[in-house]
Structures are given as structure tokens and as C-alpha cells.
Amino acid sequence: MNTVPTLTPPLHAPASGPGWYWIVPRVAVALFLVAIGALVWWLHRNDLDEQRATLINDVLWMEQDLRFHLDRNAEQMAQIGRDAGDRRLDPQVLDARLRSLIANGHGLLKIDTLHATDLTDGELSGPARLSGSTGRAVYLPPERTPDGDVHFDVLVPLGGDLGWMLGRYSIAQMLSQSVPWWFAERYKLDVIDNTETVLASKSKVAAEHDELNYALAFDPPGHGLRLRVTAYRSDTRLLPALLVVTIVGLALTMLWSLWALRRHLVRRLAAEQALREEHSFRTAMEDSLIIGLRARDLSGRITHVNPAFCRMVGWSAEELMAMTPPMPYWAPEAAEHIRALHDGILAGGAMSHGAMELKFVRRDGQRFDVLISEAPLMDARGRHVGWMSSVLDITERKQAEELYRQQQEKLQFTGRLITMGEMASTLAHELNQPLSAIASYSTACLNMVEHGTGTLSDLQEPLAKMSSQAKRAGTIIRRVHEFVRRSEPKRMPCSLNDVVDEALGLIEADARKRDIRISSSLAGGLPDIHADRVMIEQVLLNLIRNGMDAMAGCAPERRRLLIQTGADAEGVQVSVRDNGGGIPPEVADKLFAPFFTTKPDGMGMGLNICRSIVELHHGRLWFEAAEGGGTVFILKLPAGGAAP
Amino acid sequence: MSASESQIFIVDDDDAIRDALGWLFRSRGHAVRTWPSAEALLDSGEIAHCGCLVLDIRMDGMSGLELFGWLREHSHTLPVIFLTGHGDVPMAVDAIKQGAFDFVEKPFNDNELVDRALAALAMHRQQVSKRAALQAIEERVAQLTQREIEVMERVLAGQMNKVIASDLGVTMRTVEVHRARIFEKMGVRSAVELAQVLATRK
Numbered sequence: 001m002n003t004v005p006t007l008t009p010p011l012h013a014p015a016s017g018p019g020w021y022w023i024v025p026r027v028a029v030a031l032f033l034v035a036i037g038a039l040v041w042w043l044h045r046n047d048l049d050e051q052r053a054t055l056i057n058d059v060l061w062m063e064q065d066l067r068f069h070l071d072r073n074a075e076q077m078a079q080i081g082r083d084a085g086d087r088r089l090d091p092q093v094l095d096a097r098l099r100s101l102i103a104n105g106h107g108l109l110k111i112d113t114l115h116a117t118d119l120t121d122g123e124l125s126g127p128a129r130l131s132g133s134t135g136r137a138v139y140l141p142p143e144r145t146p147d148g149d150v151h152f153d154v155l156v157p158l159g160g161d162l163g164w165m166l167g168r169y170s171i172a173q174m175l176s177q178s179v180p181w182w183f184a185e186r187y188k189l190d191v192i193d194n195t196e197t198v199l200a201s202k203s204k205v206a207a208e209h210d211e212l213n214y215a216l217a218f219d220p221p222g223h224g225l226r227l228r229v230t231a232y233r234s235d236t237r238l239l240p241a242l243l244v245v246t247i248v249g250l251a252l253t254m255l256w257s258l259w260a261l262r263r264h265l266v267r268r269l270a271a272e273q274a275l276r277e278e279h280s281f282r283t284a285m286e287d288s289l290i291i292g293l294r295a296r297d298l299s300g301r302i303t304h305v306n307p308a309f310c311r312m313v314g315w316s317a318e319e320l321m322a323m324t325p326p327m328p329y330w331a332p333e334a335a336e337h338i339r340a341l342h343d344g345i346l347a348g349g350a351m352s353h354g355a356m357e358l359k360f361v362r363r364d365g366q367r368f369d370v371l372i373s374e375a376p377l378m379d380a381r382g383r384h385v386g387w388m389s390s391v392l393d394i395t396e397r398k399q400a401e402e403l404y405r406q407q408q409e410k411l412q413f414t415g416r417l418i419t420m421g422e423m424a425s426t427l428a429h430e431l432n433q434p435l436s437a438i439a440s441y442s443t444a445c446l447n448m449v450e451h452g453t454g455t456l457s458d459l460q461e462p463l464a465k466m467s468s469q470a471k472r473a474g475t476i477i478r479r480v481h482e483f484v485r486r487s488e489p490k491r492m493p494c495s496l497n498d499v500v501d502e503a504l505g506l507i508e509a510d511a512r513k514r515d516i517r518i519s520s521s522l523a524g525g526l527p528d529i530h531a532d533r534v535m536i537e538q539v540l541l542n543l544i545r546n547g548m549d550a551m552a553g554c555a556p557e558r559r560r561l562l563i564q565t566g567a568d569a570e571g572v573q574v575s576v577r578d579n580g581g582g583i584p585p586e587v588a589d590k591l592f593a594p595f596f597t598t599k600p601d602g603m604g605m606g607l608n609i610c611r612s613i614v615e616l617h618h619g620r621l622w623f624e625a626a627e628g629g630g631t632v633f634i635l636k637l638p639a640g641g642a643a644p
Numbered sequence: 645m646s647a648s649e650s651q652i653f654i655v656d657d658d659d660a661i662r663d664a665l666g667w668l669f670r671s672r673g674h675a676v677r678t679w680p681s682a683e684a685l686l687d688s689g690e691i692a693h694c695g696c697l698v699l700d701i702r703m704d705g706m707s708g709l710e711l712f713g714w715l716r717e718h719s720h721t722l723p724v725i726f727l728t729g730h731g732d733v734p735m736a737v738d739a740i741k742q743g744a745f746d747f748v749e750k751p752f753n754d755n756e757l758v759d760r761a762l763a764a765l766a767m768h769r770q771q772v773s774k775r776a777a778l779q780a781i782e783e784r785v786a787q788l789t790q791r792e793i794e795v796m797e798r799v800l801a802g803q804m805n806k807v808i809a810s811d812l813g814v815t816m817r818t819v820e821v822h823r824a825r826i827f828e829k830m831g832v833r834s835a836v837e838l839a840q841v842l843a844t845r846k
Binding site for chain 1: 658
């Protein structure tokens, strides 16, 4: 009822509390963070596994490489030994081949040739026999040299009686010569024995990272030696790192944006709450107004009314909004007028109208007066979307005004009575003095004549005085005349029809109030009259008022007053005909007499003054009984500029 | 002051009325004195010579009613006839209630006014002479001694000299002397005459 559908959508109440939809995003965010963590961890693990696999691969490769070198050395040593035995190589060539082998020997320090005779040493004999029987190279246990290096020997059987070749390796040298640079860059390579003692190491720096390491048996030379590779901290690999950084960054961005969204939502909710309160406050204000408010769109359809307006007219807001002009709350007798105003406003003339006084009717048929102010209704974009009216019920005010006017009239009437009374009293007193004196003088003269006490000359003085007193009375009368003459008519040529129209305009409101219909039938082409139009107007008003008074007791349909103008050879005339009860014969004789009245508050001067005015204008005023009851008063005035 | 000396006084601020009323009264053979205002009359100090006052009720300055009030305050009992204009009748009726003799509405029947004034004058004169007679009796009574008054009361009660003498414890002779003195002082010749004189006192 109190919303404006076309202008603002109604606001719905918010869901009760933050509720479930706050839990879902929170859980989702938590799960998302867990998933991201898991992903990062998984990537890391994957990476480590991959690194480990690479490490193992590299270690295996390293070990194979070392073994390959050792095996090749052993073969070459055996070749050289056999060549030396079979062909009896020149010692110099032998020496050169040996040197060449040592030089490329991957840790080979020296090579000796052993013969069976040399195997007195118990230490060598066992392995020598073993190698001789198997035909394969046998590695001796490593030995630590005083300078901290670890050496180990290899016995390569030459077959037959040729003996053995004994090669000595330095582990440290072997590592430094065999391990390629890229390997050393990435890993620390240690050779350890059973007791985890590092025998040799190829490294630049110590690896801090002991997670990624791998050890495998270093066989040959065997004897519990093992190769242990530890990866240096690997360089952060760009792509995954970038990915992780991006993921974390995006996650943070998402969290921030969620937080920002939430903050925005909270603010928005607060703003909505404020708006709702403001709206309900305004609605409450509007509801408590006693001034009716009505909004209409450009086509004149009602789009909004407040409760005060509904109370005034008695229709509900829904009913009113479904209505189209003519509205049922327009008083039927004023509907045409209101319709014209309504159309005028819609055509854009609201500003020029200002406040209008109209007559509305309630649903129960009761009439009431309203004061309406119209103003264009602009929407938020300044577009003209309709008209806003404030409607004020001014019935009581009008009634009070009417009462005041009546009282004022009564007061004026009383005032006039008092003034007239005083004037009459003063005049009577003024005239009484000379009259009394004259009476006294005349009685004195009579007395003198009767008693014969005075001579004719004695009578002279009182008679002279009498005549002077009579003059005095005459002066008083003349003064009154002069006073009256000051309000002599000011005659001008004028149209009788115009005077009638003007009088009708003045009496119209009064007639409507008394529910009397005045119709006029004015003859065209009337000659002008030479008259004081205000006076003639007063005469007409008086006659019309008398006519209306005469019909006060009539049935409403008989309350009709007819005013006609016309002309004949004698002059122009206007007649005022009522449908009242007529004038009884005993009243008719005294009708124009001064101080005669049939009205409770009348002064009895009206018709008397009317006749005086008409006679001043050399006209006639009389009345006749009208056909079908009532009376017709006829005022006849000479046409044209009759001689004053 | 003798009763016949009192005159009719007319107070009216209108010269013509005053003059005309003067003529009227003279035409009936009565002299009147006229005054243009209440103040003029009071200032002249001749109010004591007035036997009937014809007074205009409305006047500039002191009005007729005010003058009437003043007279009542100062115990003047002279009769007052008011001349009233149109609309002054209620005022005049009030004045009658307060003891005015009469009122006449202007324009008036003139001879009637004269008659009323003469009647008032006569009444006043009578009152004055009556008052004078009473005063004379009182003066005579005042001359009597205490014993003479006692004797007079008994004489008026119709007692015989003998009875009076025994009542008062005096001789018959003494009573007779007293009686003679009383008659002399009261100016009467008999007990009957004495009773008549004293009857007016009651």
C-alpha cells in the first residue's frame, strides 16, 4: 500500500542471520588451502623422487664407469703383461705402454710385473693363486698410506707362467680422474668402508643435504668399500617454483578477494539496513501525515496514495490505483470543472495553477472541500514521470470562514442598525428643539388671545420668534438633505444586460449555497441606460435576495429564479421572478413603506431604498403576482440618456 | 422667606426653548426665571427661591439628572419637572423613582406643562408653609418649663385641675397658674384649641 511500484522495488527482509551460505565458502576455502598444500607437497615429493631417481641413475652410471675403467685397466695390464712375456717386448716399449696406461689409468699409480718367484710374500700368494686359478683380476684390500691416501692393489693373472701384473690405485686419484665435472658439480662422492669412514672424497664443499644420498657397493675393488653419493642442494628449478609461487599467490589473492568481498557484503548489508530503516521511517512519516498525498503518472493514473488520502476519500489504495478519470471522488456537480483542471495539469500546466480549491465526495456521499497543490514528480534521473499532489481537507476551515463571514455580516447589520438609530435619534433631538419652541410660542400666543391679556403688538414678538424657530428646523432638514446629496448617483451609459450579469456573478455563490437555481434570459440589442450601475446592481441584488428568501421554504425543485430583460417603447426593463408563496394583499400595500419588513432580521429599508433609487433614475419599480405562484418584480428604466 | 416668594425656575441650554417657555408662563400670568445651565443656577445661589424647577434632562456640562442628584444630596425637596427628548424616557422614569415630580416629553402639550408646574409650585408652597407652622409650634413648646409640659400633657389628656394637683403634689392654685402660662405661651385660649394646634405636630 505504501510502496511506489514504478519508482523503487520493494525491499525484502534479509535471510535470518548469516546462515549456511557463510559456512560453505569457509569450508571451501579451507579445503582449497588443504588441496593447494597437498599439491605443493606432492609436487615437492615428485621432484625429490625424480631427483633421487636421477641420483641413483647417476650413481649407477658412475659405478659402472669406474668398474669399466678398472676392468679395462686390468685387461690392458694383462695384455701388456702377455705381450711382454710372449714377444719379449723391448723394455722401452713396455715401459712406454705402461706409462701410457698409468697416464690414462684413472687412478693407476704404478704397475709391477710379478712372477711366481716374487710370490714369497705370504700376503700376495693367496690372492695370486686365486687369480691364477680363476683367470680373473683380484683386488687386494685397501691400505691407508701415511699421507692419508688410500691405495689398493690389483693382481691380474697373465696366464701360464707369465706371472701377474700388480697395479696400484690411489682411490683419491681415481676419483679425481674418473669423476666428470658435471657429476662433481651435482654430487658429493665419497668412498667409504664398512665403518662408514670416508676413505676418499671428490668434492668441493661438504653437502649439507643428507636426505638425498645413495650408497652402493664399490666392487671391484670390493672389500666392503662403498660409493656414497650425496646430492648438493639442487638449484631451484624455475618452472615448478614459478608454478608454486603462482598458485600460492593466486590463493592469497583469492583469500584477499574473498575477504574484500565479505567486507563489501557487510557494508552493503549495513547500507541496506540503513536504507530499510530510512524507508520505514519515511513510510511512517507519510502514514502519520494528515495531508493526503497522491502521485499520478503522466497518463493520470494514480500510482501512489498515502493513508490520509485513503481516509479522506474512503477508497482503499488498491481500488484507487485501479481507477481512471473521472475519479469517483470527484463531486458530480464539479466533475466537469475538475476534469478540465485535471487535463490541464496533465498537459503541463501544473505550475500555473498553484493551489486549487476543489470539492470532493467521500465514498459515503459526503462532500468535502480540499485544497490541492500539484507539482511535477521527477525520478532520480531528473526525468518527469508524473505529478505529485498534496491534498488538504479544508472543510472545517471553510465552514469556519463561512461562519465568520455570517457573523461579520450580522455584526455589520447590527452596526448599521445602531448607526441608523443614532442618526434618527440625533435628528429627532435636533428637530425637537425648534419644534418645542414653536409649540411653546404658539401656545403662549393662543393663551394671550384667549385670555385677552395681550394686544396685537404683544403677539408680534413671539410670532417672529416662532418663524425664526421654523427656519431653524428648515436648516436642519436642509443639512440632512445636503448630507444625502453627497451620495448622489453617478450616471453613465451602461448596458442593462451587463449589470444583470454582474449581479448574477455576485449572487451566484450565495444561490448555490442555498440550493437555488438562477436562470437568466437576456434580450439582445437592448438600448443602453443612463444610470449609476452600482446602484442599479444593488437594486437587482436586493430583488434577487428577496426572491431567494421568498423561496427558502419551497421544495428544492421549485427553487428557481428567472431573470429576464427586455425592451418596449417606454424603455428597458428587467424582471425577477420567484416561485415563492406570493405576497398576501395585506402586506402588498405596505411593501414599499419604510421600516416595514416581514423578515426577522430585516430593517425594512430594502425595497424602500430600491424604489428611491429607481425613482432617482426616473424609472419605476413594481411587482405583480406571477402565474403559478410566486411574485415577479419589474424594474423599468428609460432607455438611453434620459434627461436627468 | 415667605412661601409666596418662591418662583418657577427653568433650566435649559437651548435659548429658544428657554425664551418660549418664558413667554408661555407669562401668557398664563406667571413670572419665571430662566437659567442657561445648571452651573449658572447653582452659582447664583438663588436655588432657595425656587419653588418648582423645570429642568432639561440633557444639557452640556452638568446635566439635568446631575443637578437633580446634587439637590437631593443637599436636602432640597423642591419639586422637579424634567423635559425629555426622544429616547430619554427611561432616564426620566428613573428620575421619577428617585423622587422627581414629573417629566414631560418634547414636544409637549404646553399648557399641561404650565399646569403641572403650577401644581408643583402650589404643593411646594404648601409644604413650605406647613413646615413654617410646625416650626412655630415647636418654638412655643420649647418655651415651656418641665413642670409646664407635665401639666400640659395632663390637660391634653383631659384631667381635671384637681386631679392634676393631687398627681403632681401641688395645690389647685399652682395648677391653674401653670395652665394660664401654658395657654399664654402656646397662644391659645382653650384646651380644645391647644389640642388642635398640637395635633398638627403629630
